[in-house]
Each structure stands twice: as C-alpha cells, then as structure tokens.
Amino acid sequence: MAVHGPAMTDVARLAGVSHQTVSRVLNGHPNVREQTRLRVRAAIAELGYRPNGAARALVTGRSQVIGVVAQNTTLYGPASLLAALEQTAAAEGFAVSVGSVRDLDHRSISAAVERHLAHRVAGIVVIAPVESAGEALERLPKDVPLVTVDGDPHRPVPLVTVDQVAGARAVTQHLLDAGHRTVWHVSGPSDWFDSAGRIEGWRAALLAAGVEPPPLMHGDWSAASGYRCGQMLARMPEVTAIFTANDHLALGVLRALHEFGRKVPTEISVVGFDDVPEAAYFIPPLTTVRPDFDAVARASLQMLLTQIESGNGNGGGALRQTIAPTLVARDSVAPPRR
Amino acid sequence: MAVHGPAMTDVARLAGVSHQTVSRVLNGHPNVREQTRLRVRAAIAELGYRPNGAARALVTGRSQVIGVVAQNTTLYGPASLLAALEQTAAAEGFAVSVGSVRDLDHRSISAAVERHLAHRVAGIVVIAPVESAGEALERLPKDVPLVTVDGDPHRPVPLVTVDQVAGARAVTQHLLDAGHRTVWHVSGPSDWFDSAGRIEGWRAALLAAGVEPPPLMHGDWSAASGYRCGQMLARMPEVTAIFTANDHLALGVLRALHEFGRKVPTEISVVGFDDVPEAAYFIPPLTTVRPDFDAVARASLQMLLTQIESGNGNGGGALRQTIAPTLVARDSVAPPRR
DNA sequence: GTGCCCTATGTGAGCGCTAACACTACCCGA
C-alpha cells in the first residue's frame, strides 16, 4: 500500500528516538515526556506515517475490526442496524467488516464466522433473527467475544434485542383502545424471532382484553405477501383492524384494501412495525412502531467491548439487553364504524 | 482469538513437513506432491487450523479485505450496492470492510480512506455520488487500487456507474410515447451525480422531442420532499406526467396527488427510479427504472481486482464502465386525458 | 558417467509492530 509507506522505525529515526517510544506515543502510554511526544507527533505528520494494523494485529492477536454477520442487508431493519453499528464502532476506533450470508442455517453462519476469525477480528456481532442460527452460535468457541442481535432469547449467548413483544402489545392495545373489538395480524416468516415476538405481543394484548385472537395470516416481510394477505382480509367484512409485522407488509395490505375499495382508516385501521422513512407517506400515513436501532447498536457494541476488554470471551454468557421501541401514531388508525 | 489457534508450524509438525510446504498447499502452489498435499490438508482439518490473515497481510503488504466508503447505507441504493459488493467480493475470497461517512466532503472521505489504508486493505471502492468527493479522490496516492461508483464522470479516476442519463431518457420517452406533451421532473439533491444524470437524460429526451423542459423541482431523495413537491404539482392543472428521481420521491408525490384528489394514472402519470421492492405495491404500482446493482458490483470488483493483480494501483486511470438500467413498466403511466 | 534441468521440499530472513525487561537519570528520605 502506498508502495510501502514509512514504518515506525522511520518515524523513530526522524524524531531521534527509538521505535518503541513511537509505539508508546501512538498507544497513549503515560511515561513519555511531553517534548518527546511532540517531536514524535511532528515526525509522524511529516512522514504521513500510518500505523500498520496488520502488524499490530499479528502481535496483539486481534485487530481493531469487528465482524458482523447478517443475512439480508438490503432490508430496512438490517441495513439500519448495520449502519448504526458501523457508526458506533467507528467512534470507538473499530472498523466493521461485513459477512453477509445467503441463508441463516448453521453451516452458513459458521462459515461466515470462520472467515471473520481468520482475519482475527476483535469480536463478532451476529444479526441472527432465525431459529436455525442458534445452533451454530452455541457451538462457537467460548473465548470469542460475541453478541447476537435479535436472536434466540432462550440460547445461552449474549443477546441484544428489540422488545418485539412490548412493541406489538402496544400497537395492538392502541387499536383496541380506539374501539376495535379485535385485531387481525399479518406476521413475518415463522422462523424469525422478530415474527414470533410480534405474534406473542399481539396475542397477549388480545388475551388480556379477553379477546380470542383471530386466525393468523403468514407473510414473509415483503409487500407482495402483504398484498396477498390483504386481498383475503379485504373480503372479510368483520375485519376492522390489522396489525402487520412490518411496514412493507402494511404497504401491500393497504394496496389490497384500496383495490377492494375498503377505506383506511375509516373502514379498516392498519398499523405496521419498523417505521421506515417512507411510512409517513403511505396512503394514509402509517401508524407504526419504531425500534431504536442506534440504541441497539450502542448496547451491542458496549456488550462486545466489555468482553473484548475483559479478555474472557462470551463466557457462555447470560448477558441480555432489551431495547424498548416506541409507538408512532399517524393517520392509519381510527375508531371502527358503528 | 480462539485463545491462540494452531499456527502453520503446528500443522507442519503434524503433517511431517516444513511450514513452507503448508504455505504452498494453502496458496495452491503447483510443486507439491499430491500425497503431501493430502497429508497437509488432513492435518489442517484435524487441528482446525485457520491461516492468520494478519500475518499474511503483514508480509505481503495487503490483506484480503476490500474497503468500501459510502455515505448512507440505509438508503436503498447504497444498501443494495453494498450487499452486492459484499457477495461478489466473498466469492473472490475477499472480505468487505465498511467505512461509512456522515458527509461526503473531502475531509471525511480522506479520513475514511486513511482508516482503510491503515488496515492495509487490498483496494478501495468509494461510493461517491457527490461533487465534493472528487477532490479527495484525485489526491489519493496513485498506487492504491481504487474504484469509484456513481462518481464524477469527469475525474481521472476509475469509475463504474449506472447509466443515469439513459435510464432517465428512457423513462421520459416512455411518458412522451404515451402521449404526454411534456414531463415534469422532481430531482434528487443537486450535488449528486445521480441527480445530475437523471436531469440530463430527462432534459435530453424532452429536447429531442422538441419540447422545452418545464421548471425543475428539487427534492432530496426523501418521500417527505416528494410530498412537498407533489403538493405544488397537484395544484397545476397542466401537469399530466411526472418523473421523480427515485421511488421514494414518487411515493411522496403519489400521496400529495391523492390528497388533492388527482387520480394516478388517469389524470397524471408518475414514474420513479430505483425499483425498490415495494414499488410494485404503491398505489398505483409504480413504473420505474431498475439499475442492476449486481452488475455494478461485478464490474467494480473486477476493475479493482485487475488493479490489485497488476500491482499498478489506479494509475490515474481512465478506466470507465457504464451499466445500463432497465425500464420496468407498471400501472402508474397512462395516456393523458384529452 | 557427467552435466544439466526440473520437481519437491527445507532453511533463513524479515514484514512492522508490541510486550517484557533493561537501563539511566534523577529525586527522595534516612
């Protein structure tokens, strides 16, 4: 790189000190005279010296890189999380290496993790929203700093997760409070924990209100599947409130309802989950639930850094943190018509 | 990592060869007896050995990592590109390290590039859609393998870009072909090349048809800004066709038109750009232009690998590749009412 | 048989850095 930029010894020579002193300056070691420190800094600036991360990683055994394993970073949720993670990591001086996988089965996950391990990453964040991921994670060496996001709450692996249940319960309750007798739910793929949590919260809110949950409709996060479910719901006159597991499903539902001439929110109320930036511009503006991706990123990274600094790895850890999402009320909810 | 996994010498000892032979097997060097190769492979498997990327990077001067600099990986375009890049790179045995920046001014870009350089990345992809990025890139050392995506066509830096002009021209022509006298345009932020290209294509198509382009409306990619522009356009009876610079702007425009009771497509036709997955479920389904992100990723990576292998860096290069997008016709376009 | 090349393998050095320890002043209290 840069042909072969200056090394620490070059800086040392220019500053008239030993390379070790340069190292000390670079690493903020206390016992360096102020004058020496300045001389070294000047030499660094003059030569345009950049420390060689590879050499450092070699000797310390870990690089200033955090590996992230995710499935589909094109989806809004994972993309936001990844971006937040990257920002947070950068603030701590860490780079982020992405290892996306096509499937979240344990082979793919293991392979991605191994790739990161080969680069001697300092720690790994796995965005592991599905059942099949869990197995791979438990098998991982216990001395690797590891955090899972939106993973299995029942696995003994450090976990940060959005409180899907609370979010779903809140939004369902919001519909009940508006006067609806019951709320229908279009869920995400059944193997995602996000889906499971949202189903659980929805069901809990209904049961708490003494309402038997209506049949569940299964979607796959896409607007297309929301549209298909919406076509069925639109034909059922008794449906007055629909909670979809994400905003894109809601978009599909809205369109189906529109096609069938069912007015939202006067005839039917619809709510989503995620608060994608466009949700405020759906027709009508969508009431939804906003997960705090920054908070998730901060919590994950902090949990990871703790492990890295302690040097204990994930310790089969019981670490767990839950981030509460917030309800964003817009115009897609109204009381049912009498 | 993994406490300190086995090193090459451990493998060598177990296989009864020298570490160098292990290295040869790992790097696919030809002059190794088949039998030896198998023995080494067996030892690698038995020990669960993983080559240490840091050590390799130290001695070769570059790691098997490609650095990507991008601004907002939450937006659909950059996120898709990043994902595609990661997939493509993984297939070539490269990891991808993301360095997102808050602003695309030359300070931020330089800083992000420097961070990547410190890790001795093999090459850098800069998703540099704005004017201010160009300067930083030209100043970069010429021996760093570098590719820019959607950058400045007039800078002497290797570039892969979606053919914004062709896409915009096609979609504008599509509206003219449907019988519209003219086409209004809601653009993206004025400092993005993507915006500039789309404006240019729109204008070119109109001029070719002998039509004086109507005043330009400036948006910022968001549905919110599309909505604001849409509110103005909705009040203008002479408007029958609108081309928005991306699908989210289109969403905002659609909602504004809806609020003003202007029917799409019967009264006004609307087209977007990007083909986000939900575009097919807008009301009505949106006619748009689909850039081929996979093709862009493949082209960029290939261009980068060529530089890496030649060892010549970007050579101030005149390399240039343009990827044609495709028009996706849906229901948001109809002939104007007589 | 001699010389040569070609294949398969080993040896040694060193990439740029940090960790551990060694060393030199110098200041302090006894």
Place this chain on the structure above:
DNA sequence: TCGGGTAGTGTTAGCGCTCACATAGGGCAC
C-alpha cells in the same frame, strides 16, 4: 552518603506468515 523508588527511554524477542534461496533426488541427453 547511600539505597530505592520512579519517570523516561532503549533493547530484544518474537507474533505467523511469505519470499528468496538452498538443497536433494530423479530423469534424460550426450
């Protein structure tokens, strides 16, 4: 005066790998 701390700095030894070269054993032409 001397022992013993405590800054501030230098010295040395690798981290795990690849590169360049050295070496050993055939095969083949003459």
